Every structure is written in structure tokens, then in C-alpha cells.
Amino acid sequence: MFYRESGQFKSTYAEDSQIFPIRQDRWVVGGIVAFAFLGIPLLAQFGWVSNYAFTAILTPFLIFALAALGLNILTGYAGQLSLGTAAFMAVGAFASYNFMLRIEGMPILVAFVLGGLCAAAVGIVFGLPSLRIRGFYLAAATLATQFFIVWCLTKVGWFTNYSSSGVITAQKIEMFGYAFDSSMSKYLFVLGIVSVMALLAKNMVRTNIGRSWMAIRDMDMAAEVIGFRPMRTKLMAFAVSSFYCGVAGALFAYAYLGTVEPEGFNLDLSFRILFMVIIGGLGSILGSFLGSAFIVLLPIVLNVAMQSLEGAGLPLPSGIGSSIELMAFGALIIFFLIVEPHGLARLWQIGKEKLRLWPFPH
């Protein structure tokens, strides 16, 4: 009833090709962004948003969303399956660490960008096999990235500044003399970076470079015939995707964990991010955020549910608690792959289409 686009006339192509051509969408998204930047910090002032919410839910949600966004560019938009996401994150984190460590007075944002660029370079190198192989075989090749990078960071002491345990402690985040050390300030720092990068990603996927990725994904032969160069397009997808993952990795180390070791970026993490992309929606920017929210929130929700079961006098046998999360994940992945391969983002879109016509069916 309220979600109507009738009466919203567009008289220029610029108006029609906005990110959100429908006015109600603009309001909602604008509202959410404003709430994230202003509303949540305000609520925190009144004590309604706890430190725990910032450090365990909001910040990791945003960081994982950024990593999922990176993987979505590569897998969802350009159609190249990758299992090396965590490795690219590791490159970003450790490269940023070394730039901060070894160059005096390095601004943190520049270090993050350089870290991302290092990840992009690694992405290009390990993306080379994609020119020859695809699908599962490419996934196996990216698996090699995963193991090689983690091995490399563990073996070569220089990367971890010869720390005996291989653990690095990320430097403090400081910008313009302001130290981001409270959990809320870190959240805002991450939110700022993630919002800007999400906007840039959205712009990329709706312009020529995004179309080139989707063209290669959908029909590489035709893409070549109309003038897209497969090599350049695929490597560009690897580079941009790895850049996003690299920055996410740096944020993972600096704003979330504080101390990381190479083993923290293992295959498990790669798979978690892949699940986010599958559940959230392949080929959707929004999907990356939905998938990340889902996977970050699911364990918490399950935990609360089990505690309330116990509270209701139905104690579950010990051991089930930790396995139920894995079971739920497995079941959901299978469910989404069968029922809705385009994930939560697609469900959201269907919902919107229904809402446009509601209360009429057609």
C-alpha cells in the first residue's frame, strides 16, 4: 500500500539509472544508514547498545559483509569460484601490519589501501589459472592459494616480525590524532570504510566493468565476440575482489581481533564467507550484507534459544549445543541451494515485488 512507484515519473536517464530509482527504497536505505551512523551511537549513550553488541555482533557483521562482498564480486558477478578468501584477507592483514610497522608515520588508511593492493596483486597471480580452467577445477586451484599463503606467513618470520608464536598484535587505529580504541569508535571506523566500499562496489557492478564480469559469467564466448577480453576481465575481477577481501582482512585484524596469527585465516574462514555469499545471494551487494548478518547472528540466536529451553526445564545433553550450530548451518546451506539459489537477496526482491502489487495478486 505504501510501496508504490506510481506517480514517480522519470524524465531523464540519469534519474532512471540511479541506484535506488524508487523513492521508498531511497528512504528506507537512507534511514538504515543514518541509523547505523547516528542512531546506534546515540542508543549506546543511553546504554541500550552494549559493548558486547559492538564487539561481538556489529563490528564482525560489517567486516564479514565486506569480505563477502569481495567474494561476491568474484564468484557472484564474475562467476569464478574461489576458496581462497581467507588467504586474501590474510595478505591484507599482514601487509597492512608490515606497512605500519616498517614505515614511520604511515597513516592507517593508506596502510589499509596498500594492504588491499598487495592482496590484489596476489589475487592476480593466483587468478591466472582461471584463464584456463573453471568451476571445480578453479576452486581446487584457489584452495592451493589458501594453503600456500598461510604456510608462507607461518614459515617466513619477516611477515610476523619474527614473533616466536607467529601471533601479531595489530597497532592502534589512530587518525588525525584521534585514537579509535573504544568499541563504538572502532564500529564507526569500520562502518565508514564498509559503507564507502559498498557504494563503490555497487557503482562498479552497474557500469561497464560490472557488465563485463556478468557477461563472462553468463556466456564467455559471446562476451569475447562483442569485445570483452576474458583475460583482462577475469584478472580484474580477481584483483578487485582480493582488494576488498584484503581490506576486510586488515579490519578483521585491526578493528575486531587485535591479535591474529596466520592460522586464524584458515580454510574454515574461507568457507564461512562462501556460505555467507550463498545464503545471502550470489550476484547481489545486498546479499553480502544479509548473508553476513545471518551467519553472525545464527549462533547467537541458537545459543539464546537453547538457554531458554534449559530455562524451561528441557536441558539438552551436553555436546549437542556445539553440534547443533553445525547441523543448522548444513541444513540451511542445502535448503538454500535447492530452494533459492539466489539466496536471501532474491527472497527480499520477491517480497518487494509482491508488496508493490499488494493487496492484489497481479
Add this chain to the structure above:
Amino acid sequence: MSKKSGEVILSFDNISLSFGGVKALTSIGFDVREHEIRAIIGPNGAGKSSMLNVINGVYHPQQGEIVFRGQKRRGMNTYESAKSGIARTFQNIALFKGMSVLDNIMTGRNLKMRSNFLLDAIYWGPAQREEIAHRKAVEEIIDFLEIQHIRKTPVGRLPYGLQKRVELGRALAAEPSILLLDEPMAGMNVEEKQDMCRFILDVNDQLGTTIVLIEHDMGVVMDISDRVVVLDYGKKIADGTPDEVRSNQNVIDAYLGVAH
């Protein structure tokens, strides 16, 4: 309309192409004049699609010479071929299924886009202006093909006939000088065929695009083409105006069989 055919724009001499022991094309030679509609016909497996693939650089003939706009062409790949103004459609629709009609046609203009991905990412100033300018050009094609109502629909959801039309649109978006159409009317009903014929003739007439097409519907071929080349088992058996080809004994034999 005055006689439109101009100079020879593309010519083939002694083209041979084989895959291992299979000879797809044997010593083919013919030419294409500017602004004409040139049909390639022949029974199944005659090598028609291989011929198109040779023209736009998907296949490289082992032998022979291609002269395009007075220049000898050797080893040209698909990218260079697209760059030099050759666009095509495919026998089995080769659209980008996950993208909207508008985006599909926009991809056809990729070689005309100057902006790089960093400018695209901020979508500001020149990048936005360029995108809008190309959108305008694409909208003209959409108008021309009468597909305004589906411009935002993902092509995967469209019926076959409309998909063929969108594919033509994507090829037209490149503003090609030569347009290769691989069975543009296959699987269509009479009305859809009529529409498609009208579009092809209009493109040829209004934009002056040279058209090379493969088609099985003889009625259509004889009606719209200026000259026809007939292939059979990878060899050229006839070449000429529709009337000449129609009465050629070799062609009749190839299509109807010969009494032994």
C-alpha cells in the same frame, strides 16, 4: 531506392578450414559488397556457421586469404574483429541470461566506452555522463526494435522470439559496419519472422549496415537477400542473385538429392 551495393568490403579467397581430419571448409571464395544483404545457405553441416566463425575470428583457417576493407587480414582474433566493426548474433541464443535487456544491449557498446573502472566506481562526472550517453544510444535501439516494455526484464525470462530480438539489439549497439546473423529466424512463427525481416531490412536500409546472414527459410532468403552463396559439404556450389541460385542445377541437387 537506388541500387545500394557498393564496393567490395570483404572478400575470401581459397579458404580452407579443417578440424583434425574433418574438412569443414574447402577452397571457399566469395565476396561481400558494402551495404548489401548477403545470404549463406546450404544443407545442415555444409559449413555455414564455420564460415561466420572464420569471418569474426573465432576460427582461423589453415589456408586462404581474407581481405577486409582492402587490407589483408591474418590471424585476427575475436577482439580485433569486434574492434574493426564486425558484430554478430548466434544460432543458439547467446545472451547474458542473468542481466536485464537494457544491460545486455549496453554490453554491445563496451568497445565505445572510454571510462576506466576507477571512474566507474565513483560514478561521477565523465563516468556518469558517458554511461548516460550510451544509455541514450541503447534506448534508440530499444525503440527501433520495439522492446521498450521489457527493457528491465532479465532476458532469461523472455520468450524465444524476443530473446532473438534482444540479441540483434546487442549486435546493433556496437554500430557495426558488417553484421553477421546466424539463423536469425530459426524457430520463429510467421509473425515473428515478418518482424525480424522488417528489422533486418530497416537496419540495412537506414543504417547502411552490410549484412551477412545464414538462414534456412528459403522464402525469406530469396526475398530479402541481394546475393546468395550456397555451400554443401564445405564447398561452394553456387553464388549469385536469388534467381540465379534458384535455377542452379547443383543447388537443386544438393537440396533435393540426385537420382543415382
